[in-house]
Amino acid sequence: MTTPQRPTGLSRAEVAAKVAAAIPDGACVNLGIGAPTAVADHLPDGVEIMLHTENGMLGMGAAPAPEHVDPDLINAGKQAVTAVLGASYFHHADSFAMMRGGHVDLCVLGAYQVSQRGDLANWSTGAPGAIPAVGGAMDLATGAREVVVMTDLLTRDGTPKLVQDCTYPLTGVACVTRVFTDHGAFTITDGRFALDEIYGDADVRWLRATLDLDLVDARQEDQT
Amino acid sequence: MTTPQRPTGLSRAEVAAKVAAAIPDGACVNLGIGAPTAVADHLPDGVEIMLHTENGMLGMGAAPAPEHVDPDLINAGKQAVTAVLGASYFHHADSFAMMRGGHVDLCVLGAYQVSQRGDLANWSTGAPGAIPAVGGAMDLATGAREVVVMTDLLTRDGTPKLVQDCTYPLTGVACVTRVFTDHGAFTITDGRFALDEIYGDADVRWLRATLDLDLVDARQEDQT
Amino acid sequence: MIDKRRDTVTEALEDIHDGAVILVGGFGRAGQPVELIDGLIAQGARDLTVVNNNAGNGDTGLAALLAAGRVRKMVCSFPRQHDSWVFDGLYRAGEVELELVPQGTLAERIRAAGAGIPAFYCPTGVGTPLAEGKESRVIDGREHVLEHALAADYALIAGLAADRWGNLVFRRTARNFGPIMATAARTTIAQVDEIVELGALDPEAIVTPGVHVDRVVEVGERPWLRDGAFVGGVTVNGEPLSQPTTKEATA
Amino acid sequence: MIDKRRDTVTEALEDIHDGAVILVGGFGRAGQPVELIDGLIAQGARDLTVVNNNAGNGDTGLAALLAAGRVRKMVCSFPRQHDSWVFDGLYRAGEVELELVPQGTLAERIRAAGAGIPAFYCPTGVGTPLAEGKESRVIDGREHVLEHALAADYALIAGLAADRWGNLVFRRTARNFGPIMATAARTTIAQVDEIVELGALDPEAIVTPGVHVDRVVEVGERPWLRDGAFVGGVTVNGEPLSQPTTKEATA
Numbered sequence: 026m027t028t029p030q031r032p033t034g035l036s037r038a039e040v041a042a043k044v045a046a047a048i049p050d051g052a053c054v055n056l057g058i059g060a061p062t063a064v065a066d067h068l069p070d071g072v073e074i075m076l077h078t079e080n081g082m083l084g085m086g087a088a089p090a091p092e093h094v095d096p097d098l099i100n101a102g103k104q105a106v107t108a109v110l111g112a113s114y115f116h117h118a119d120s121f122a123m124m125r126g127g128h129v130d131l132c133v134l135g136a137y138q139v140s141q142r143g144d145l146a147n148w149s150t151g152a153p154g155a156i157p158a159v160g161g162a163m164d165l166a167t168g169a170r171e172v173v174v175m176t177d178l179l180t181r182d183g184t185p186k187l188v189q190d191c192t193y194p195l196t197g198v199a200c201v202t203r204v205f206t207d208h209g210a211f212t213i214t215d216g217r218f219a220l221d222e223i224y225g226d227a228d229v230r231w232l233r234a235t236l237d238l239d240l241v242d243a244r245q246e247d248q249t
Numbered sequence: 250m251t252t253p254q255r256p257t258g259l260s261r262a263e264v265a266a267k268v269a270a271a272i273p274d275g276a277c278v279n280l281g282i283g284a285p286t287a288v289a290d291h292l293p294d295g296v297e298i299m300l301h302t303e304n305g306m307l308g309m310g311a312a313p314a315p316e317h318v319d320p321d322l323i324n325a326g327k328q329a330v331t332a333v334l335g336a337s338y339f340h341h342a343d344s345f346a347m348m349r350g351g352h353v354d355l356c357v358l359g360a361y362q363v364s365q366r367g368d369l370a371n372w373s374t375g376a377p378g379a380i381p382a383v384g385g386a387m388d389l390a391t392g393a394r395e396v397v398v399m400t401d402l403l404t405r406d407g408t409p410k411l412v413q414d415c416t417y418p419l420t421g422v423a424c425v426t427r428v429f430t431d432h433g434a435f436t437i438t439d440g441r442f443a444l445d446e447i448y449g450d451a452d453v454r455w456l457r458a459t460l461d462l463d464l465v466d467a468r469q470e471d472q473t
Numbered sequence: 474m475i476d477k478r479r480d481t482v483t484e485a486l487e488d489i490h491d492g493a494v495i496l497v498g499g500f501g502r503a504g505q506p507v508e509l510i511d512g513l514i515a516q517g518a519r520d521l522t523v524v525n526n527n528a529g530n531g532d533t534g535l536a537a538l539l540a541a542g543r544v545r546k547m548v549c550s551f552p553r554q555h556d557s558w559v560f561d562g563l564y565r566a567g568e569v570e571l572e573l574v575p576q577g578t579l580a581e582r583i584r585a586a587g588a589g590i591p592a593f594y595c596p597t598g599v600g601t602p603l604a605e606g607k608e609s610r611v612i613d614g615r616e617h618v619l620e621h622a623l624a625a626d627y628a629l630i631a632g633l634a635a636d637r638w639g640n641l642v643f644r645r646t647a648r649n650f651g652p653i654m655a656t657a658a659r660t661t662i663a664q665v666d667e668i669v670e671l672g673a674l675d676p677e678a679i680v681t682p683g684v685h686v687d688r689v690v691e692v693g694e695r696p697w698l699r700d701g702a703f704v705g706g707v708t709v710n711g712e713p714l715s716q717p718t719t720k721e722a723t724a
Numbered sequence: 725m726i727d728k729r730r731d732t733v734t735e736a737l738e739d740i741h742d743g744a745v746i747l748v749g750g751f752g753r754a755g756q757p758v759e760l761i762d763g764l765i766a767q768g769a770r771d772l773t774v775v776n777n778n779a780g781n782g783d784t785g786l787a788a789l790l791a792a793g794r795v796r797k798m799v800c801s802f803p804r805q806h807d808s809w810v811f812d813g814l815y816r817a818g819e820v821e822l823e824l825v826p827q828g829t830l831a832e833r834i835r836a837a838g839a840g841i842p843a844f845y846c847p848t849g850v851g852t853p854l855a856e857g858k859e860s861r862v863i864d865g866r867e868h869v870l871e872h873a874l875a876a877d878y879a880l881i882a883g884l885a886a887d888r889w890g891n892l893v894f895r896r897t898a899r900n901f902g903p904i905m906a907t908a909a910r911t912t913i914a915q916v917d918e919i920v921e922l923g924a925l926d927p928e929a930i931v932t933p934g935v936h937v938d939r940v941v942e943v944g945e946r947p948w949l950r951d952g953a954f955v956g957g958v959t960v961n962g963e964p965l966s967q968p969t970t971k972e973a974t975a
Contacts (some may be wrong), residue, residue, distance in 0.1 A: 051475045053684045073474045075638065075684060079827065080751045080897050083682045084638075096753060097898040103752040103805075110672030111475075111638040113679035114896055116903040116931070117751075117777075118588075118835035121828030125589030125848065126656060128684050149853075156815055157824050158804035159854065160777075164828030167848045168589055198851035275726045277935045297725045299889065299935060303576065304500045304646050307933045308889075320502060321647040327501040327554075334923030335726075335889040337930035338645055340652040340680070341500075341526075342584035342839075345577030349597065349840030350907060352935050373602075380564055381573050382553035383603065384526075388577035391597045392840055422600035581841070590832070591863040593844035612842040612872075621863075642928065677893065678929035 031183065032226035034207030042067040043224070044133055044175050044205045052130040053077055055165055058102035061133035061175050075111075077129055079161040081120045084112025101161060121161070124168035132169035134162065136176040136204075138191040141238060143201040143213045145174065146193035159196075166197025178206035178235075185236050187211065187218055208232065212243065219243035255407065256450035258431030266291040267448070268357055268399050268429045276354040277301055279389055282326035285357035285399050299335075301353055303385040305344045308336025325385060345385070348392035356393035358386065360400040360428075362415040365462055367425040367437045369398065370417035383420075390421030402430035402459075409460050411435065411442055432456065436467065443467035477639040477689050478668055482512035485662050485690045489518045489627055492545075496583065496654040497525040497535060498630035501554075504647035506631035506664045507534040508692040513629070519543045524583070524625060526576060526650060528552035528560035536560070544569055548623070550576035575603060578620055580653060586624035587656025587685070595620045628658035632681070635665040636672070639686030640679045648680065655685040662688045666695065728890040728940050729919055733763035736913050736941045740769045740878055743796075747834065747905040748776040748786060749881035752805075755898035757882035757915045758785040759943040764880070770794045775834070775876060777827060777901060779803035779811035787811070795820055799874070801827035826854060829871055831904060837875035838907025838936070846871045879909035883932070886916040887923070890937030891930045899931065906936040913939045917946065 035043070037060055045067035048054055053075045056064050065076060065087065076085040078100045085100060086107035094105040115123075123129060138146040145166050148159045166172055176186055187204065204211045204218070208227040211218045219241040220232065233240055259267070261284055269291035272278055279301045280288050289300060289311065300309040302324045309324060310331035318329040339347075347353060362370040369390050372383045390396055400410055411428065428435045428442075432451040435442045443465040444456065457464055479485040486509065489495070495513075499505030505525075514537060521544050528547050529536030536559040538544060547569060552560050563569040574582070575597045585593055594617035598604040607618040630651040632641040641663055643651055655661045663681075668691045730736040737760065740746070746764075750756030756776075765788060772795050779798045780787030787810040789795060798820060803811050814820040825833070826848045836844055845868035849855040858869040881902040883892040892914055894902055906912045914932075919942045 071474075075475065077684070078897070080754070081900050082897050083684055084676070095896065097755075097896040099752065099754050099897055103754075108676060108896070111636060111640060111683065112676045113640055113674075113682040114676055114894075114899050115682060116899055117827075117831040117901045118904045121831045122584075122588030122656065123682070123684060125828055125832075125846075126587045127589060128587075128656070144851075154816065156804040156812060157822075158802045159824060159826050160802040161827040163826040163849050163852060163854065167850070168828070195852045295725075299726065301935070302646070304503070305649050306646050307935055308927070319645065321504075321645040323501065323503050323646055327503075332645070332927060335887060335891060335934065336927045337891055337925075337933040338643075338648050338927055339933060340648050341576075341580040341650045342653045345580045346835075346839030346907065347933070347935060349577055349581075349595075350838045351840060352838075352907070368600075378565070380553040380561060381571075382551045383573060383575050384551040385576040387575040387598050387601060387603065391599070392577070419601045581839070585844075588832070590844050590846060591866070591868060593836070593841050596840060596842075615842070617842060645928075675929065677896075677931075678926065680928075 032208065032231055034178070034225040034227065038063060038067070040175055040205050040207055043210060044173060045069065048072070048074055048131060050074070053083070053128065055079065055124065055129050055132040055169060057132065057134040057162065057165065059135045061135060062100070062102060062104070064133055064175070077123065079120055081115050081117060082108065082112060084109045121164050124164050127168060127170055129169045131171045131173060132165045133173045133175050134165060136174045136186055137193050138186050138188050139174050139201050139204055140188050140191045141213065141218050142216045143199040144191045145172065145196045145201050146191040147196045149194045151194050162196050166200045171202055172197070172200045174201050174204040176204065176206055178208045187236055187238060189238060217241050256432065256455060258402070258449040258451065262287060262291070264399055264429050264431055267434060268397060269293065272296070272298055272355060274298070277352065279303065279348065279353050279356040279393060281356065281358040281386065281389065283359045285359060286324070286326060288357055288399070301347065303344055303348070305339050305341060306332065306336060308333045345388050348388050351392060351394055353393045355395045355397060356389045357397045357399050358389060360398045360410055361417050362410050362412050363398050363425050363428055364412050364415045365437065365442050366440045367423040368415045369396065369420045369425050370415040371420045373418045375418050386420050390424045395426050396421070396424045398425050398428040400428065400430055402432045411460055411462060413462060441465050476637045477687060478637050479688050479690045482508055482664070482690055482692070483515070485688045486512045486516045489513065489516060491518050492520045493518060493626040494522040495524070496625045496628040496658055497523055498628070498649065498651040498654050500526050500646070500649040501530055502534070504631050504643070504649045504651055505534050506629045507695070509629040509662060509664045510534050510538050514538055514541050514543070520545045522546045522548065524548040524623065526550050526579070527554060528557055530554060530556045532559065539563055539569065546570035546572065548572040548574060550574055550579050573603065580650065582620055582623035583650070583657045584653045586622035587653060590622060592619055592621045594618070623657065625658040626660065628654040628661040630654050630661065630663050632663050632665045634667045634669050634674065635663055635686070635689040636669055636674055638671060638683030639663070639689055640674050640683040641665070641681035641686060642674055642678060643680055652681045655681045660687045661685055664690050664692045666693060667691060727888045728934070728937060729888050730939050730941045733759055733915070733941055733943070734766070736939045737763050737767045740764065740767060742769050743771045744769060744878055745773040745876040746775070747876045747879040747909055748774055749879070749900065749902040749905050751777050751897070751900040752781055753785070755882050755894070755900045755902055756785050757880045758946070760880040760913060760915050761785050761789050765789055765792050765794070771796045773797040773799065775799040775874065777801050777830065778805060779808055781805060781807045783810065790814055790820065797821040797823065799823040799825060801825055801830050824854065831901065833871055833874035834901070834908045835904045837873035838904060841873060843870055843872045845869070874908065876909040877911065879905040879912040881905050881912065881914050883914050883916045885918045885920050885925065886914055886937070886940040887920055887925055889922060889934030890914070890940055891925050891934040892916070892932035892937060893925055893929060894931055903932045906932045911938045912936055915941050915943045917944060918942060
């Protein structure tokens with residue numbers, strides 16, 4: 026069997042917009058460092074969400090103009106942010122109690138790998154000599170009511186990030202429920218990936234050929 | 250052996266003044282409900298202490314004039330109090346973390362019984378049908394760095410409150426270090442009561458005859 | 474849009490079911506959500522488990538809920554007070570259960586529930602009747618008992634002010650159990666003297682971030698702050714208070 | 725009289741001993757007590773165990789302490805950053821130990837130490853390499869690991885303002901670890917921009933009650949808030965910042 030040519034997918038910004046569209050109005054949301062941060066820029070008009078940042082704020086706003094940067098007002102990625110009306114500050118134990126206690130409705134995280142039972146690996150490739158760093162990833166994976174992954178479907182060398190079993194060190198077990206990628210969106214149900222939407226030029230045949238998974242086509246089921 | 254006539258002792262206010270004089274300047278102190286509350290009225294001039302009240306304030310002040318009572322500003326005994334300059338408010342978990350975490354230097358508690366190893370019984374006489382109520386007594390007995398008891402030496406019927414072993418349900422184990430009574434002050438050391446001071450008309454002979462204890466006379470040791 | 478405001482106490486309480494576990498804020502009368510409790514009595518839910526530091530004072534608030542026969546079990550640290558006659562009578566008649574918990578352990582169990590900590594080791598109560606039957610363990614040379622998180626279906630609490638996100642501030646020692654109870658219930662309902670515009674509360678001084686609150690209802694300034702009838706045992710130097718007072722002058 | 729003010733950083737730090745365990749506040753540069761760390765470098769204590777969320781950024785603050793060879797072990801959640809070259813080099817050379825802890829577990833272990841809770845069950849990290857070797861237990865059908873309190877000899881933290889009782893307020897997300905670290909050390913030393921008169925801080929808005937603070941030292945407004953050199957990776961939309969900024973306008 027030959028793997029077909031890699032199709033064109035969505036840009037990072039376009040995937041961020043797909044994730045943003047899936048966030049319910051009024052939700053308390055934590056956006057992980059890296060690509061998920063961009064989700065905040067794509068929330069639909071009229072939707073109001075509370076953005077939580079692990080370093081002690083609820084009601085995080087957009088990036089400031091450069092002349093308004095405040096080094097005491099940053100997000101988990103140490104980027105300058107602002108505070109919206111209704112914002113509040115709290116210390117780190119309260120901030121992580123918020124996550125661990127199930128008060129964050131949804132978090133969006135990047136991934137190295139996601140398994141079909143929802144295991145997430147996103148903090149270490151286990152490479153010898155690498156300096157391990159976990160930050161708040163495990164707390165979010167464990168504590169958020171819903172863990173959504175936003176990632177490229179394939180690594181640069183074409184290796185799928187959606188897998189039967191993660192080979193990298195885990196961040197959390199059976200925690201991911203949805204995955205948004207450049208080529209499609211998936212829900213994890215009963216230990217399998219279900220394809221909800223296809224993005225760009227990809228088709229189911231290519232996805233099945235590329236991913237070594239027992240992939241459910243939830244689009245068809247919806248149509249019957 | 251006949252027990253001699255009960256001698257005259259100090260009044261409650263006088264005992265409170267003895268306790269107050271033993272509190273180091275700058276200490277963080279919790280005064281239990283009931284008689285210990287009066288200790289606040291007898292602090293020497295020039296001494297500044299932080300009064301902690303379990304219901305969420307540091308920097309508790311004296312009782313207000315009746316026209317200044319605020320039902321939202323009360324102490325552990327639900328009496329109206331005031332706040333001094335430097336006061337702060339916090340919630341109950343933080344308030345008891347303060348005690349349990351060893352941040353309260355000293356607490357003053359009443360007692361039904363204190364044993365020679367420092368066990369305290371002050372919350373229940375174990376009488377059948379009585380409604381049990383413990384409040385913050387166990388937290389204070391366990392958490393304060395030093396637990397000082399302020400009590401009458403004898404019950405109304407003449408039964409000693411300083412005992413070899415408590416017969417009432419315990420509040421805390423081996424927690425009391427000092428006891429101030431109407432007839433004398435005691436330190437608990439190496440499983441024995443040591444008499445530090447005699448108050449009023451009592452003498453050592455009467456104390457030895459009255460208390461069924463192996464009492465050390467620490468006054469004499471100090472003088473040698 | 475995030476809008477947790479409810480127009481009436483009735484609306485705020487409508488889904489409370491029989492058998493619910495309810496955290497009720499307050500230490501004596503301070504911070505007790507009296508208007509919500511009155512609403513709960515009218516609402517009619519019964520067979521409740523109520524968690525509060527005390528077990529009601531006088532004949533109003535929590536005491537009235539008990540008197541109405543709605544409470545199956547009280548979880549508290551200090552039920553016995555000079556004016557807790559309602560609870561006393563029900564308890565002696567065997568009509569209400571009591572789970573007695575040291576006050577700090579009660580607070581920490583509630584905080585743990587809100588923080589996703591299912592159990593913790595605690596030194597309080599070791600060697601006393603309240604540790605009997607509890608699993609224990611020596612850590613760092615000291616004995617501790619294992620205590621479990623205390624979660625609830627509802628929390629009814631009282632704050633000073635809220636905004637439409639549910640951010641809350643409290644007033645003086647009326648703060649007490651409110652902030653931790655807000656975190657530990659599936660649904661948290663707060664009564665406040667005043668609902669203010671979003672942004673009116675200082676972000677540095679908000680005590681309970683809105684994420685912990687589901688519904689807020691404005692009840693106006695509580696009249697009993699001024700009416701001189703300080704139910705709940707507020708006294709001056711141990712003497713009951715009998716005259717009208719003002720609250721502004723206290724400091 | 726209660727007076728926790730110290731005239732100089734030198735005086736505030738004089739008794740720190742070799743081998744001390746030190747909690748250092750801050751998340752990246754926000755809330756990092758840079759002036760105290762500079763003082764600690766000058767003071768000379770070595771063989772330190774340092775607890776901080778990160779492991780230093782750029783060449784100043786915690787990174788400078790590491791570069792000076794004073795740190796035997798780092799306890800942190802996120803040592804690897806684009807500008808953590810000092811730690812990276814020492815770690816690869818085997819000159820510093822690393823204990824990696826999930827950030828929320830780190831925070832909760834510190835909070836537990838301050839709250840007299842020696843150990844607690846925690847769901848974070850179960851099934852991952854960071855749970856290996858830890859005691860575990862199923863509670864309410866879910867697996868948890870046993871985590872222990874993380875206490876220290878000293879805490880060095882940064883606040884916005886203090887009074888002579890040691891009451892502290894913080895500024896925005898610079899609050900982060902400061903309040904919990906203050907509770908968990910035998911001796912807590914706070915640097916603040918300003919020391920104010922007793923009573924000047926709003927009792928409702930004090931974040932750290934003075935009982936948790938042993939020494940406060942005024943360092944003035946931190947120049948790096950304005951100097952445009954935002955060491956610690958502060959960026960705008962992911963781009964490093966290169967121009968002077970003001971802090972008042974942000975909201």
